[in-house]
Amino acid sequence: MRQTNYDDQTDLHERIEALEAYDIMDTPPEPEFDGIVQIARVICRTPVALISLVEENRQWFKARVGFEPCETPMAGSVCQYALFSRELLEIPDLTADPRTKDNPLVTDEPFIRFYAGAPLITPDGIIIGSLCVIDTVIRPEGLDEEQADGLQALASQVIALFEARRLSQRKDDLFRRQKGITASLRSAAKETLAAQEAGGVGTFEIDLTRNELRASPEFYRIFHLPPARSYPTSVFEKMVFPDDQGTQSTQANRADGSAALDVEYRINTPVGLRWISRTATFIRGENGLPVKMIGAVKDVTVTRRAAARIQALLDLGDRLTQLSDIESMASAAADLMAKALDATRAGFGIVDPVNETVLMQPQWTAPGITPVTGLHHFRAYGSFINDLKIGNPVVIPDVTQDPRTAANAQALLDLGIRVLVNVPVIDQGNFSLVVFVHHDRPYQWSNEEIAFVRSFGDRIQAAIARVRAESEQQLLHREMGHRLKNTLSMVLAIATQTLRPVKERQYVEAFERRVHALSTAHDVLFERNWSSAAIVQVMERTFDRLSVRDRVVLQGEDLTFGPKGTLSLSLLLHELTTNAIKYGALSNTTGKVVLRWYLTGEGENTTFHLDWQEIGGPPVHDVDKAGFGSKLIKMGLGGTGKVDVRYESSGLVLRMEATLHQLQQAEH
Structure with missing residues (x-):
């Protein structure tokens, strides 16, 4: 076990750098972290659970339940002692421990008495804080083995979420x-293409009957040849780059009937390939055949290459967006x-x-x-x-x-x-x-x-x-999904053991089914990087899990909900479907459910409506007015409470509504 000292500056600097790399401090609440503290509180049966990140002079809570402040100074921090070890830290009686007996949270409100914290350890081995649970009563026995294992597993999940968040930001x-x-x-393109080619213009005259060229000194400089009285035209023909697909030429008739010849081509010179722009005119003899060509040339390599570079960079951007390997x-x-x-x-x-x-x-x-x-x-x-x-x-x-x-x-x-x-x-x-x-x-x-x-x-x-x-993020999401399933399985195992003395087994079974419904919603969210989920996919997976997909008619366009809206929809559909299987239209072999949804309004005032109608089942009535399931249904989508429940002769009819923005937002 590696021991660390809070006063050690090396550890402090490493922790500060790790927190800066995650860019997590003082960020708004996020549902995935809120869910972890909720699970930690349930597993450990404590009123308080926190994700605590420790800086130099304060501890800040990324997620909290049962505790109002969003941060405390180091004088009120118990989590700072979780930095000492990579093992779970438990303090059964905070009033008896010399490290915490004078802590203001112990001596004054809220008078905390028990603490357990699992360190948050980055992949580089740096402890940045803890996932902790707190109680207001002394717990001499501390956490049992399964609770301790569950808390440490959830701490690993926090780090996995931090890594996923960092990859997404990158x-x-x-x-x-x-x-x-x-x-x-694009800005540089406008400037470069407007620039004019530096350098002079070389003039020339070719005697076509003798295949002889005479030119100005600037012409010879452009072609990197020593000045001479004349040159055979074959000298220049050999310089033209063979099979040049970049050559561009245009011909136009002049008013006097002569033809102007404009060409751009590449030549191979002692200093490499160059682009030449040529403008020329044929002079014809008495028989109408060309006898001379006169014209001018200019080295346009700089301009041509500048334009080619800019176009290449622009083309690259377009092509890279279409490729994935x-x-x-x-x-x-x-x-x-x-x-x-x-x-x-x-x-x-x-x-x-x-x-x-x-x-x-x-x-x-x-x-x-x-x-x-x-x-x-x-x-x-x-x-x-x-x-x-x-x-x-x-x-x-x-x-x-x-x-x-x-x-x-x-x-x-x-x-x-x-x-x-x-x-x-x-x-x-x-x-x-x-x-x-x-x-x-x-x-x-x-x-x-x-x-x-x-x-x-x-x-x-x-x-x-x-x-x-993207590849690492997908891999991490798969791993996170796997870990979450393991965590939920652990929650079920702990709940099963804890609730073993309960004689009303239907309540235990209902709890297990609700955890499975949460697992289904999380699966769909992970497929879209936790940002959103398609509601049709959520509906179909919920009904598939309960083996009633062929008896539910879906009517509406596919939409996406954020994490909170997705979890709310999944739990509501689970409760409604299980009730229909027990008491309603799905309790026989002929009944069915019609699920219809639609939108009204515009912009931020757009409202999402969801109608659940059971057909062909036995007469129904409110069978569990005080139960959790009924309370959950009456809370409605996203907890809005806008629900109309009717027990009609044809079957249960339920109508819910919530603002679309509320259901689609990514955070609480």
Whole structure:
């Protein structure tokens, strides 16, 4: 057992950091936590149950029953002593214990006398508070074994709910982050596309009869050729990138009958691929055939690539929302990024920083380029991982010249890598993902392109984190559902043992059925992350559990209720159905129930109406006016009390109503 000291600053700092990570302090009440303290009070048979979280100078209650204050100063805290151990803390007589005998809650109102607290321990082993029960009478024997086990099981459930809540918040943050990135991209798009291409215009004249080109000095600079009196046109034809699908051309007839030729195409220069915009006109001879072409060219690589980068980022946002697995996300992103950068290979790798390895995901490659999918060791290709680990992007214009890769250059060249760009993606302080872009020829990188690659990395990392968060949340919800079923089973076992002396077994059986009804409602809520449940699904599962689904007619459109509305609906339907099976239309083989619901009003004044009508059963009357079931029915949906019950000759007719907003809200 690990002993902790409340005055130890390390433990205090760890606890404060854990509470900040959960972002739970001073949040509004939530039904799932309220339900846990209710169960704890029932199991331990105490008037008070609390979920207590301990900060430096106060303890705050996330959920409480039987205790009015929402927090107390440390002078009034008994829960601070639950931080000492990972075991259940029990103090049978608070007036006799030296730690608590002078506590103001012991010496004054409400004069508490007994305390039992199960520590709330995070997955990292940090105790942040306790789930406790309190009594106003001394209990020398404390809790029995089953009560102690139940309280500790519920404490584990509290932590599971905290983890689910944290994952849900993280997923929401990721969605907001992606939305913000898209908004900034669209703003940048307007500015970039409005910018004009820097640089001059080169003029040229081609003698088509001699296949000879003469041009201005700016023309030769654009094509990265030394100035000369003339060049054969074949020199320029060889520079045009083959099979270029990006070439765009338009032709229009001029008023004088000559044809204007406007083209954008890529050329392969000593400094890499460039985009050229050309405007030209044919000069025709006496026979009407073209003899010359005159025109102008301009290097539009910067503008073309800027527009391509922005469009790629916008397209990425659209495509990522449609994908749900890491492999397809990486493949889609790599395809868009590579084409925007004229790369020969591009993609993403999942990093193991401890072993200094990277698992390359499926990537985009140009024709004739071999993929590098699979596991690779960073050190086999140089020392640039040292920069990646501290979050710095690596841009290597020539792997044979850079000191980080020169000694391993041949290994890179064998993979067709002449130019190497790696951008690390840091997630929660960890180097988790690397974005890579390769060229097999020289390429002039700009700061804007480095930022573009980083943006791609951030977006794919956010999307991957979202998918993982959703997967973890689904797994956690399944585990929470399993734990809740175990907890409810424990409650049933404790109740069965506690109520064993009760001779009226029908009351014990009714209690068990109601717990099962709660379990059914919780199952449906967990399928939607506890935020809501479809009422038709709640109805059908309730009737299926009682084996009467084929005898109930459902009439109404499907709606969703929040947790409180769902639990209320499930319990009401359970009571009505069991009563109908015992005394009403479902007690014979011919009767049936018609369940109809509808809405009236608009906006916040929308009212939900639920009508229960039994047909074909024996005459009915109020058989249990003082029973819990009847009281529950008379409380109505959500406890509104708006219920009209009629015992007519054709069968029971019951009408209930409540505001739709009240039934759909997520919190109390």
